[in-house]
Amino acid sequence: MKRIIISITILLFSCNIFGQNNMGTPYSKFAFGLLQDNYGAYTAMGGVSAAMRDNYNINFLNPASYTALDSMRFYFQMGITGEYVDISTYKEHSNYKVAQNASLNMAFRVYKKTFLSFGLTQRSDRGFDLVYAYPISGELSQYSVQEFEGLGGLNEAYLGLAYQLGKLSLGVNVSYIFGKVEDRLTLVIQPATSGYYIKSQTLTHISSALFTLGAQLPLQLTKNSNLTLGGSFNFGTPLHANQDYLAVRISNTSGTSVTLNDENIENSSIFYPFRMIVGGNYSYKNKWLFAGDYTFQKMSAYKEFGTNQEFQNYHKIAIGGSFQPNESGRYWWQRNKYLAGAYFTRSHLNINNTDINTYGLTVGTQMPLRLARQELMLGVAVDLGMRGTHRNNQILEKYAKLRINIAFKEIWFMKAKIH
Numbered sequence: 001m002k003r004i005i006i007s008i009t010i011l012l013f014s015c016n017i018f019g020q021n022n023m024g025t026p027y028s029k030f031a032f033g034l035l036q037d038n039y040g041a042y043t044a045m046g047g048v049s050a051a052m053r054d055n056y057n058i059n060f061l062n063p064a065s066y067t068a069l070d071s072m073r074f075y076f077q078m079g080i081t082g083e084y085v086d087i088s089t090y091k092e093h094s095n096y097k098v099a100q101n102a103s104l105n106m107a108f109r110v111y112k113k114t115f116l117s118f119g120l121t122q123r124s125d126r127g128f129d130l131v132y133a134y135p136i137s138g139e140l141s142q143y144s145v146q147e148f149e150g151l152g153g154l155n156e157a158y159l160g161l162a163y164q165l166g167k168l169s170l171g172v173n174v175s176y177i178f179g180k181v182e183d184r185l186t187l188v189i190q191p192a193t194s195g196y197y198i199k200s201q202t203l204t205h206i207s208s209a210l211f212t213l214g215a216q217l218p219l220q221l222t223k224n225s226n227l228t229l230g231g232s233f234n235f236g237t238p239l240h241a242n243q244d245y246l247a248v249r250i251s252n253t254s255g256t257s258v259t260l261n262d263e264n265i266e267n268s269s270i271f272y273p274f275r276m277i278v279g280g281n282y283s284y285k286n287k288w289l290f291a292g293d294y295t296f297q298k299m300s301a302y303k304e305f306g307t308n309q310e311f312q313n314y315h316k317i318a319i320g321g322s323f324q325p326n327e328s329g330r331y332w333w334q335r336n337k338y339l340a341g342a343y344f345t346r347s348h349l350n351i352n353n354t355d356i357n358t359y360g361l362t363v364g365t366q367m368p369l370r371l372a373r374q375e376l377m378l379g380v381a382v383d384l385g386m387r388g389t390h391r392n393n394q395i396l397e398k399y400a401k402l403r404i405n406i407a408f409k410e411i412w413f414m415k416a417k418i419h
Contacts, residue, residue, distance in 0.1 A: 024083075024085070024096060024098045024100075024125060024126075024127035024128060025085065025087070025127070025128065025387065025397055026087075026128045026130055026395055027347075027349060027356060027387065027388065027395070027397075028124075028125060028126045028127055028128055028150065029126075029128050029130075029148070029150055030309070030311070030348075030349060031124075031299075031302060031304075031309065031311070031348070032124050032126065032152075032153070032154055032179070032181050032204075032206060032270065033124035033125050033126030033127075033152065033153040033154065033181065034124060034125050034126065035123070035124050035297075035314075036100070036101055036122075036124070036125065037316060037343060037345045037358050037360065038318075038343060038360060038362070038383055038401075039079070039081060039101040039103070039403065040059065040060070040061050040079070040103075040405075041057035041058065041059055041077070041079070041379060041405055041407070042057070042059070042291075042320065042339075043081075043362060043364065043379075043381035043383060043401075043403045043405070044320070044339035044340065044341060044362050044363060044364025044365070044366075044379070044380075044381035044382070044383075044403075045291060045318075045320025045321065045322060045339050045340070045341040045362065046293075046318035046319055046320040046341025046342050046343040046360070046362050047293070047318050047320075047341070047343055047362070048279060048281070048291040048292065048293045048318050048319070048320045048341065049061035049062050049232075049277060049279075049293060050062055050230040050231050050232060050277045050278055050279030050280070050293045051216060051228040051229055051230035051279050051280045051281045051291060051293075052065060052230070052281065052291060053065040053067075053068035053169075053216055053218070053228065053230075054068055055068055055069055055070045055409075056366070056368065056375075056377040056407055056409070057077065057366075057377065057379075057405075057407055058075055058077045058105045058106075058107045058117055058119075058407065060103070060105050060117060060119060060121065060158065060160065060173070061232065061277070062171070062214040062216065062230055062231075062232040062277070063117070063160040063161070063162050063171030063172055063173045063212060063213075063214040063232070064162055064169040064170055064171035064214035064215050064216040064230065064232070065162070065169070065171070065214070065216060065230075066107055066115035066116070066117050066160060066161075066162035066169075066171055067113065067115050067162045067163070067164040067169040067171075067216075068169075069107055069108075069109070069115055070409060071109040071115075072109075073108070073375075073409040073410060074106070074107075074108045074409075074410040075105075075106060075107040075108060075117075075407065075408065075409055075410075076105075076106050076407070076408040076410065077103070077104075077105040077106070077107075077119075077405070077406065077407040077408070078103070078104055078105075078405070078406050079101070079102070079103045079379075079403060079404065079405040079406070080099060080100075080101065080102045080103075080403070080404055081099070081100050081101040081102075081401050081402070081403040081404075082097070082098075082099050082401065082402050082403075083097065083098050083099075083100060083399055083400070083401045083402075084096075084097050084399065084400050084401075085097075085098070085397050085398070085399040085400075086397070086398045086399070087395060087396070087397050088390075088395070088396050088397075089390065089393070089394075089395055089396075090390055090393070098125075098127065100122060100125045101121075101122050101125075101403070102120075102121070102122050103119065103120065103121035103122070104119050104120045104121070105117060105118075105119035105120075105121070106118055106119060107160075113163055113164035113165075114161065114162070114163050114164075115161070115162045115163075116159070116160065116161055116162075117158075117159075117160040117161075117162075117173075118157075118158060118159045118160065119157075119158060120155065120156070120157050120158075121155070121156050121158075122153065122154075122155055122156075123153070123154040123155060123156045123177065123179075124153045124154045124179075125153045126150050126151060126152045126153045126181055127150060127151050127153075128148065128149070128150045129147070129148070129149050129150075130147070130148040130149075131145065131146070131147050131148075132145070132146045132147075132148075133145050133146075133190075134146070142189060142190065142191065143189075143190055144187060144188070144189055144190070145187070145188045145189075145190055146185065146186070146187050147184075147185070147186040148183070148184070148185055149183070149184040149185075150181070150182065150183050150184070151182050152179060152180045152181040152182050153179055153181070154177055154178070154179040154206060155177070155178055155179050156175045156176070156177055156178075156210075157175065157176045157178070158173045158174065158175040158176070158212075159173070159174050159175075160172065160173040160174070162214075167217060167218060167219070168215065168216075168217050169215065169216045169217070169218075170213075170214070170215050171213070171214040171215070172211060172212065172213050172214070173211070173212040173214075174209065174211055175209065175210045175211070175212065176207070176208075176209055176210075177206065177207065177208050177209070177210050177239060177272075178206065178207040179205075179206055179207075180203060180204060180205050180206065181203075181204045181206065182201065182202070182203050182204070183201070183202040183203075184199070184200070184201050184202075185198075185199065185200045185201075186198070186199050187199075187200075195251060195252055195253065196249050196250060196251050196252055197249075197250055197252065198247065198248070198249050198250070198260070199247070199248055199250060200245070200246065200247040200248075200261075201244075201245070201246050201247075202243065202244070202245050203243070203244045203245075204241055204242070204243045204270075205241065205242045205243075206239050206240070206241050206270060207239070207240050208237065208238070208239040208240045208269075208272075209237075210234055210237050210239075210272065211234060211235070211237075212232055212233070212234045213232065213233060213234070214230070214231065214232035214233075215230065215231055215232075216228060216229070216230040217229045217230070224284060224285045225282065225283065225284045225285075226282070226283045227280060227281070227282050228280060228281050228283075229279075229280045230278070230279060230280065231276065231277060231278040231279070232276070232277050233274070233275060233276035233277070234272075234274070234275050234276075235274055236271060236272065236273050236274045236298070236301060237271075237272045238269035238270070238271050238272070239269060239270045239271070239272050240267070240268075240269060241265075241268050241269055241270045241304075241305070242264070242265065242266055242267070242268070243264065243265040243268070243305065244263075244264045245261065245262070245263045245264070246259070246261070246262050247259070247260040247261040247262075248260060265305055268305045268306070269303075269305070269306075270302075270303065270304050270305070271301065271302060271303040271304075272302075273297055273298040273299055273300075273301040273302050274297065274298045274301070275295070275296070275297040275298075275314075276295070276296055276297075277293055277294070277295045278293070278294055279291060279292050279293035279294060279318075280292060286324070286327060287323060287324055287325065287326075288321070288322075288323055289321060289322045289323075290319075290320075290321045291319070291320050291321070292317075292318065292319045292320075293316070293317070293318040293319075294315075294316070294317055295314070295315070295316040295317075295318075296313065296314065296315055296316075297313065297314040297348070298313055298314075299311040299312065299313055299314045299348035300312060300313050302348070311348035311349065311350075312346075312348055312349075312350050312355075313348065314345070314346070314347060314348045315345070315346045316343060316344065316345040316346075317343065317344050318341065318342070318343040318344075319341055319342055319343070320339065320340065320341025320342075320362070321339070321340055321341065322337045322338065322339045322340075322366075323337070323338045324336065324337045324338070332367070335367075335368050336365050336366065336367050336368070337365060337366040337367075338365055339362070339363065339364045339365060339366065339381070340362065340363045340364075341361075341362045341363075342359075342360065342361050342362065343358075343359075343360045343362075344357070344358070344359055344360075345357060345358040345359075351392075351394060352392040352393065352394065353392065354389060354391055354392045354394050356387065356388050356389075356394070357387075357388075357389075358385060358386070358387045359385055359386050360383055360384065360385030360386075361383075361384050361385065362381060362382065362383045362384075363381070363382050364379065364380050364381035364382055364403075365379070365380055366378070366379045366380075367379075367380075374408055374409055374410050375408070375409040376406065376407070376408055376409075377405075377406070377407040377409075378404075378405075378406055379403070379404070379405035379406070379407070380402070380403075380404060380405075381401075381402070381403040381405070382400070382401070382402055383399075383400070383401035383402075383403065384399070384400050384401075385398075385399055385401075386398050386399070387399065
C-alpha cells in the first residue's frame with residue numbers, strides 16, 4: 001500500500017501539477033487560463049463545497065470543514081481528472097484528451113479543537129493551439145497564416161487551519177499561488193515568397209500569497225434531520241507578475257534570426273478578484289443528503305499590468321445529492337454513497353455579444369474500504385457537459401470527465417489497547 005501511495009504521488013507531481021503543457025480548450029486563452037468549474041472531493045455532486053463536511057474527505061475548498069475530520073487519524077488524499085473533449089465550429093471538428101486538476105492533500109488535528117491541512121492543487125489550466133488564415137489587403141494571391149499556442153497555468157500550495165468554536169467552525173487557507181502563462185505566435189506569408197517568417201513569445205511568471213476564509217454552521221432541525229450552512233471567500237488580491245516579450249524574424253533559407261522587439265515588465269501585478277462561495281446542505285437519517293452552492297467572482301475587476309480586461313462577472317450554481325443505504329451495513333453496496341448533481345456557469349467571457357456558458361451533469365460513487373490499520377475512501381465521478389456555443393461563430397465543446405479521488409485515514413495517533 002505504501003508503494004502504491006508513493007507511485008501515485010510521483011505520477012501526480014510529474015504529469016500534472018508542474019507539467020501543464022497539454023493542449024486544451026481555446027477558451028483558456030484568456031486571463032491566466034481556465035478556472036475549473038468542478039473539482040474536489042464532491043465532483044459527483046455538481047462540485048458543491050460550501051457546506052460539505054464529513055470525516056472521510058478533505059474539503060480543501062472550504063477550510064472550515066477540517067474540524068469534521070476524525071481527531072485520531074492522519075488524512076492523506078489524492079485526486080486527478082482525465083478529460084475527453086469534442087470541439088467544433090460550424091465548419092471544423094476536432095477532439096483532444098487532457099489530464100488536469102491534480103491535487104494532493106493532508107490533514108490532522110494539532111491541538112484539541114484545532115485542525116491543520118496542507119497540500120498542492122492545480123488552480124487554473126491553459127492550453128490551446130489555433131490557426132487562422134487572413135487575406136492580405138491589395139494582394140489577391142497572398143494571405144497570412146497565424147498560429148497561436150498557449151500553455152501553462154497556476155498552481156496552489158496551501159496551509160490551512162480550522163477551529164471549532166461551539167457549533168461554528170472557522171477556517172483559513174494561506175496559499176502560495178505560482179505558475180507561468182505562455183503565448184506563442186507564428187506568422188507566415190503564403191505563398192512563402194517573402195523569404196522569412198515571424199515568431200513571438202510572451203511569457204508571464206506569476207506568484208503571490210492568497211488568503212481564503214471559511215465558515216460552517218451545522219444545525220440539528222429534528223431528531224433525524226440536520227442543516228449545515230457554509231461559505232468561503234477571498235478578497236481581491238494583486239498577484240506579483242513579471243512579463244517578457246520577444247519577437248524575431250527568421251529566414252526561410254538560412255534559419256538566421258533578427259530580433260524585432262525585446263521587452264520586459266518587472267515587478268508588476270495581475271489583480272485576482274474577490275471570490276465567494278455560499279451554500280447549504282440538508283441531511284435526513286444519515287442516508288439522504290441534498291446540497292446547493294452559489295459562486296460569484298468579480299471578474300469585471302480583473303486587471304493585467306494595470307489594464308482592465310473588460311471581462312464580465314462569473315456566476316455558478318451547483319446542486320447535488322447523495323444516498324447511502326446503510327453506513328454500517330454488512331454488504332459493500334450498502335456502505336457506498338451514490339452521488340448525482342448538476343451545475344451551470346456563466347463565465348467571465350462574452351465574445352461577439354455571446355456569453356460563454358457551461359452546463360454539466362454529474363454522477364458517481366464513494367466507496368469506503370476498511371484495511372488493517374487504515375480506512376480508504378475511493379471516489380469515482382463522471383462529469384458530462386458542454387461549454388460554449390455555435391452561435392455568432394463561437395466554439396462548442398462537449399466534454400466527458402472522469403475524476404478519481406482517493407482518501408486514506410491512517411491510525412497514526414491512536415494508542416494500541418492491551419486486553
